[in-house]
Amino acid sequence: MRYFYFAVALSILFIGCREKETARPNILFIFADDxxxxxxxxxxxxxxITPNLDKLAEQGVTFTHTYNMGGWNGAVCVASRAMLNTGRYLWRAKSSQANYENMKNERQFWSLQLQAAGYDTYMTGKWHVSISADSLFQHVRDIRPGMPGxxxxxxNRPLSPNDTTWLPWHTKYGGYWQGGKHWTEVVGDNAIDFLNQAKTSDHPFFMYLAFNAPHDPRQSPKKYVEMYPVDxxxxxxNFKELYAYKDSIGCGEGLRDERLAPFPRTSYSIQTHRQEYYAIITHLDDQIGRILAYLKETxxxxxxxxxxxxxxxxxxxxHGLVGKQNMFDHSMRVPLIVAGPDIPENEKRDMQVYLQDIMATTFDLAGIDKPEYVEFNSLMPLISEEKTESFYPEIYGAYINFQRMIRTDRYKLIVYPRVPKxxxxxxxNDPLETVDLSNQSEFIEIKMQLISRLKDQQKMMxxxxxxxxxxxxxF
Incomplete structure (x- = not known):
């Protein structure tokens, strides 16, 4: 009888270990804006100053050439998030908006796929997708609009060093301070509450933590601004006082983002905007540090x-620009880090990818099949080095009908139809994208090759x- 009980206990232990081994992992997605x-x-x-993100990069794999495809209106973030949550390329993501209710019923959203696989789903912060977040996530808190008021x-500031009407730590202007606590800190608080909820659940979690920062109005506590003396x-x-084609490419004085700084641009106004940009990024980094520290503590x-x-x-x-509505790398290219169990530490992957590959990557990590409608690809074969070349021989970019782009590892072609140029x-040789080679005879063949590749991408997209x-x- 003693051997019987021992065998039962051993069997229970084996089953428990097996369940633990086969349990799906948790997924923590942290998303910044701009x-x-x-x-x-x-x-x-x-x-x-971003020590917490630096540490996260050391703990995982960084993709150095990660891109967004662009947008169909001035709020480029709408297209970016639509692609991320539906898995569809730019123009199909746009057309799918009219079908969101049917897609929801068929679980054709990122969160619903993971929920169907047994995940508890949590969301807080910026949403900006034209379907309610609480219809797609089980736990939702403090859903924010596209930007703070x-x-x-x-x-149109600052006009001079004496122009101090606006200061980023002034709470009287609302914005990130609306409601009494800075929105970035609210996301940090909510994330820690979610982690407390999740640790009592039998299910793995998927957390979608979407900060509005560092989108304008770039407000942060005074101590963060003082970390960056403006001078x-x-x-x-590649600073310019004005971008020559700004009006024809939709980046003139009629575009909200571009109106933030005076026309023509001045060195001081750009120093001030970059000071406030860095300050809100460091404030963001501190909140991310809080979340990651608590994740480890628990x-x-x-x-x-x-x-x-x-x-x-x-x-x-x-380039004389302030916003993101352009095809230059500074506006299309973003950081991307993947860290966690069995992910190589402190490594980089230099091949071109899209940020929306994150969705398919989480399906891979969760051990579920990527649905057929998802057009983006998992990053895991690149992380494991099972695959050493990009899924994308070229990166495609678009902004409304004002701009088109095709980018290879070596060359970039930008098309401005309204100029035309x-x-x-x-x-x-020119990472800052300052020397136009389009009319140089030795580059005509490369130009024509890229035009052909852009035509192919347009057809496919x-x-x-x-x-x-x-x-x-x-064309």
């Missing part, structure tokens, strides 16, 4: 994969813009 790949310390910007004082802020090497880190990225980048003075950059109408001899 965070360029160059605006974090671990990517090489020694001005900005702004005021006239936040625009010590570097001005981008022991939940041992079975949690962390994925960090942003919806797109931001110019903040590059085609730009060509050698990214290896179901791009509605007919470039032949603007360039009849080329």
């Amino acid at each position: 965070l360029s790949y160059e605006a974090v310390h671990f990517a090489g910007n020694t001005e900005v 702004s005021v006239p004082e936040a625009y 010590e802020i570097a001005i981008p090497e 022991g939940q880190d041992k079975n949690t994969y962390i994925l960090f990225s942003a919806d797109h980048g931001l110019a903040v003075g590059h 085609i730009l060509l950059f050698d990214l290896e 179901e791009d509605p813009l007919d470039l032949h109408a603007y360039f009849p001899d080329l």
Whole structure:
């Protein structure tokens, strides 16, 4: 009889171990807004202070060339988040908006797929997808709009060092301070509450933590702004007072983002905007540090994969631009980190990927099949080095009908149909995208190859813009 009880106990232990071994991992997704790949310390910007993101990068794999495809309106974040949550490429993501209710019923959203696989799903912060977050997530708190409310004082400034009407720590202007506590800190609080809920559950968790920061109005407590003396802020090497094509590409004075700084741009105004940009990023980094510290404190880190990225980048003075509605890398390229159990530490992958590959990556980590409608790809074969080349020989980009782009590892072609103008950059020798090679005879063949590749991408993407109408001899 004693052997019988021993055998039963051993059997229970074996079953328990097997269940533990086969349990799905937790997934913690942290999303920033308007965070360029160059605006974090671990990517090489020694001005900005991001110790917690630096540490996360050391603990995992960083993708150095991660892109958003662009947008169909001025709020580029709408398209970015629609692609992320539906898995569809840009123009199909746009057309799918009219079918969101049917898609919800068929579980064709990121969170619903994971919920069907047994995950408890949590969401807080910026949503900006045209279906309610609480219809897609089981636990929802403090859903925010596309940006905090702004005021006239936040625009066309500063006109001089004496212009102190707007200061980022003034709570009287609302914005991130609306409700009494800075929105970034609210997301941090909610994340810790969610982790407390999750540790009592028998199910793995999927947390979607979406910060509004560092989107304008770039407000943060005064101590963060004081970390960055304005006269010590570097001005981008490719700074211009005005971008020559700004009006024809939809980035003129009629675009809200571009109105934040005065026209023409001044060195001081760009230093001030970059000071406030870095300050709110460091404030964001502190809140991310709180979340990751609590994850470790509760022991939940041992079975949690962390994925960090942003919806797109931001110019903040590059090329005479301030917003994100352009095809330059500073506005299309974002940081991306994957960390967690069995992920290599402190490694980089330099191949081109899309940030929306994150969705398929989480399906891979959760051990569930990627649905057929998901067009993006898991990053796991690249992380494990099972695959050493990108899924995307070229990266496609679009902004309304004003701009198109195709990018390889070496070259980038940008098309401005309303000018009309085609730009060509050698990214290896000109990473700041300042020398247009499009009319140089030795680059004609490369230009024509990229035009052909852009045409192929337009067809595959179901791009509605007919470039032949603007360039009849080329498209």
